[in-house]
Amino acid sequence: MKIAIGDYILKRLKELNIKHIIGEPGDFNLEFLEQISEDKDIEFVGMSNELNAAFAADGYANENGISALMTTYSVGDLNALGGIAGSVAEHRPIIIISGTPPLFAMRERKMTHHTLADGDYENVRRAMNEFVDDSVLITHENAKYEIDRLIERAVTYSKSVNIELPSNIAYLDIEIEDDLKPIEKKKTKSDEERLKAAAKKIAQRFENAKNPVILIDEAVDRYDVADKVLELIERAQVPFAALATAKAYYNESHPLYLGIYQGAESDEGVKEKVENSDFLISIQPVFMQANNGEFTAKLPEDAIIINADYTKVGEEIFEAVYVSDLVELGLKNITQREKIESVNTKKEKEYNFEADKLIMQEDFYAQIARYFKENDVVYGETGTASHGLTEIKIPDGVKLVRSQIWGSIGAMLPMQMGGMLASPEKRHILLMGDGSFQVSAQALSRMIYNKQNPIIFLIDNDGYTIERYIMGMKRDYNDIPKWDYSLLPQAFSKGQSNMKTAEARTQGELEEILKTLDDVNEGIIITVYMHQEDSPEVMVGYGKNKEEFNFGKRGPENPEPDFKA
Numbered sequence: 001m002k003i004a005i006g007d008y009i010l011k012r013l014k015e016l017n018i019k020h021i022i023g024e025p026g027d028f029n030l031e032f033l034e035q036i037s038e039d040k041d042i043e044f045v046g047m048s049n050e051l052n053a054a055f056a057a058d059g060y061a062n063e064n065g066i067s068a069l070m071t072t073y074s075v076g077d078l079n080a081l082g083g084i085a086g087s088v089a090e091h092r093p094i095i096i097i098s099g100t101p102p103l104f105a106m107r108e109r110k111m112t113h114h115t116l117a118d119g120d121y122e123n124v125r126r127a128m129n130e131f132v133d134d135s136v137l138i139t140h141e142n143a144k145y146e147i148d149r150l151i152e153r154a155v156t157y158s159k160s161v162n163i164e165l166p167s168n169i170a171y172l173d174i175e176i177e178d179d180l181k182p183i184e185k186k187k188t189k190s191d192e193e194r195l196k197a198a199a200k201k202i203a204q205r206f207e208n209a210k211n212p213v214i215l216i217d218e219a220v221d222r223y224d225v226a227d228k229v230l231e232l233i234e235r236a237q238v239p240f241a242a243l244a245t246a247k248a249y250y251n252e253s254h255p256l257y258l259g260i261y262q263g264a265e266s267d268e269g270v271k272e273k274v275e276n277s278d279f280l281i282s283i284q285p286v287f288m289q290a291n292n293g294e295f296t297a298k299l300p301e302d303a304i305i306i307n308a309d310y311t312k313v314g315e316e317i318f319e320a321v322y323v324s325d326l327v328e329l330g331l332k333n334i335t336q337r338e339k340i341e342s343v344n345t346k347k348e349k350e351y352n353f354e355a356d357k358l359i360m361q362e363d364f365y366a367q368i369a370r371y372f373k374e375n376d377v378v379y380g381e382t383g384t385a386s387h388g389l390t391e392i393k394i395p396d397g398v399k400l401v402r403s404q405i406w407g408s409i410g411a412m413l414p415m416q417m418g419g420m421l422a423s424p425e426k427r428h429i430l431l432m433g434d435g436s437f438q439v440s441a442q443a444l445s446r447m448i449y450n451k452q453n454p455i456i457f458l459i460d461n462d463g464y465t466i467e468r469y470i471m472g473m474k475r476d477y478n479d480i481p482k483w484d485y486s487l488l489p490q491a492f493s494k495g496q497s498n499m500k501t502a503e504a505r506t507q508g509e510l511e512e513i514l515k516t517l518d519d520v521n522e523g524i525i526i527t528v529y530m531h532q533e534d535s536p537e538v539m540v541g542y543g544k545n546k547e548e549f550n551f552g553k554r555g556p557e558n559p560e561p562d563f564k565a
Contacts, residue, residue, distance in 0.1 A: 001178050005143045006035040006170035009097060009163070010042055015182040018068050020045045020421045021097070022057045026072020028114075028167040029099025033070075034169060034365055045421060045450065048442035050076045052414040054083025054094070055440065059418030061092035062401055063377070063426075066154060067418065070197075073100040073164075074114045074124045083414075085131045086406035087160050091222045094160040095151060096132070098124075102168035104140065118279025125164065133159035138166065143174050143284040148183060156186040158222050168354035173402045188309070191320035198311045198318035199329040202304055205313070206334055207269045209279030214240040215261060215299075217250060217291075219284040219323075221418045223308065226250075228327045229283065237337040241270050245404050246290040248394035260390070263293025265541070267346065275300065275326030283323060284308060290404045294545045306372070315356040327533035349392045359528055365392045365431075367507060368457065371514045372398045376427045377419055381412040384459060385431035388536040410439025413456075417443050420452045427517075435464045435480050445492035447523060448499055454523045458485055465507065469535055470550065473556050500524040 003011065009032075022045045025033055036044045047053035050071055060067035069084070071077050077098050087094050101112045101121070109119030114230070115121070128135045133153050136146045152159040206212060214233055220226040230250055231241050241261040242249060250257065259267030261274045274280065279303040287297050302314040306326055311318045351363040365388040371380060374397030380386040386402045394400050401419070403411050416430045437458055447454050464478045472478045489499040499522050504510040513526055535543075547558055 002173040003176055004171050004173055006032045010039050013068050014041055016066050021068045021070050023053050023070030024050050024076055026076055028069055028072050028101055031170045047446055049081050052440050052443045054080040055414035056418035057094045058087040058092055059415030060422045061094055063419045063422035066093045068095045071098045073098055077124050084160055084407055088131050089406040091158040093154040093158050095154055095287050096162045098164050100164045100166045103166040128162045132162045135162035137164040140169055140172050151183050183392055190322045190325040194318045195321050195325055198321045199333050203333040211277050212238045212279035213274055213277040214238050215282040217243045217246045217285040223323045225324055225327045232331055235336050236334045239343045241274055248400040251396040252393045255344050256343045259346050260517045262291050263296030265293035265450035328487045353507055357507050361388055361534050365389055376429055379412040379416050379430040381432035381436045382407045382409050383433045383474055387539040391538055409436040412444040413440045415455055417447050431457045434461045448493050448497045456525045458527050459530055460527050461530040465535055469539055470546045473559050473561055498522040503527045505529045531563050534563040
């Protein structure tokens with residue numbers, strides 16, 4: 001059967017349950033936009049700039065498992081690249097469709113707009129290739145093969161891919177099979193002998209272990225083994241800890257949960273249990289500055305590390321052993337142990353409610369966490385919000401979303417929008433500082449335009465508090481323009497928005513607002529006022545560590561804050 005190239009891309013996207021393509025119109029992608037407009041099962045959702053579009057696509061992928069982003073050649077691609085890189089760092093795949101100049105113009109190196117006027121049509125692809133898994137220019141000849149190949153790579157490896165679609169070929173027909181099968185995650189079978197040998201050795205180590213611990217990171221989610229690993233934890237009755245990048249992946253009230261491990265900055269008692277374990281097993285942990293206590297994490301030398309396609313048991317390497325196969329076999333090999341009553345000593349962060357007390361970072365997160373519900377998606381923006389959420393116990397069934405690896409400020413507002421597109425039935429709650437909000441504020445106008453229902457706690461503390469704790473506590477380079485955030489819904493809609501606004505300076509005012517959250521139907525933006533030097537306790541140490549790491553022990557010193565509660 002025959003199908004237009006653009007329609008073929010849409011067919012493949014819909015098979016992945018992608019119902020929205022997020023992006024920005026440009027002259028080179030307008031024909032493809034026409035094809036989207038004619039399709040009843042997929043919708044284009046416009047953003048005000050490509051950076052926000054990329055962040056929104058990242059949020060959509062976080063909820064749907066994969067997403068689609070549409071840009072226009074070079075100016076759009078490069079504007080989006082900061083958000084695309086964040087999706088790659090966090091392993092949330094985006095299929096990028098970039099509308100390029102017509103194929104003949106690229107072949108003949110014509111000096112078109114959106115280029116450097118040097119005839120080079122590969123420089124943008126080279127830039128994209130530094131971040132995405134692969135990038136390809138589609139032609140009539142290679143269209144079916146390359147579209148399928150790149151989408152399969154995105155699905156299999158959880159990495160973003162870039163499809164360059166020339167403006168003059170999207171409507172050309174190609175031939176495809178009548179019984180075309182959907183693209184699925186490529187599954188390679190383990191070498192049977194190596195798999196059995198690895199599983200046997202791990203089981204033997206486990207039988208002799210006195211202090212076993214399982215350490216989880218985001219790879220349990222990426223490789224679709226989170227449920228199986230939890231089943232293994234409960235069957236074997238092995239205590240588990242989490243890297244900060246996997247906080248709240250499992251119920252933090254689970255009796256076998258130890259807490260967060262991040263080297264010298266671990267929860268109380270966790271460092272000793274992890275580093276002194278005689279059977280430490282983890283699935284491809286990624287240690288980096290944000291989750292290993294400034295490079296102080298130190299796993300046991302004989303730790304068992306299960307990677308995507310090989311496993312390391314102490315010094316022995318088992319090649320061609322795939323993570324899903326090993327976890328599955330481990331469930332069969334490891335015998336059930338006697339039930340442990342509880343090792344979980346992590347307590348709810350307590351605070352004393354005082355109606356007239358000014359809102360402070362030390363109490364804020366514990367106060368609002370009481371209103372989180374099962375199936376909520378909670379977004380913690382880089383800065384005080386992300387750090388503050390680290391200190392509290394996240395209720396079971398609440399999904400926590402942060403950008404701990406890439407850490408771009410401004411990401412979470414458009415990510416919230418993308419997440420709401422993918423799962424509108426859930427409550428999506430954002431905690432964000434004013435400095436971050438001003439990076440991507442246009443996303444709020446798009447939420448209003450699309451009549452979405454965000455819950456946004458906007459921390460108004462006059463600038464970049466996280467930066468103040470690293471350097472420049474009193475410097476104006478950490479200040480930002482003052483906005484009246486309560487006026488934005490009306491300003492962004494010519495007075496037509498039904499989005500609610502509220503302001504809170506005291507715990508009592510915040511408590512009254514929290515009681516109304518279930519009655520919100522077109523969103524609410526809650527401005528929460530705090531002092532610019534007020535900080536979550538964990539961020540005080542974070543700032544000092546970053547100061548020393550960035551500038552050295554003999555470098556400039558940040559003055560101590562003089563803020564008093």
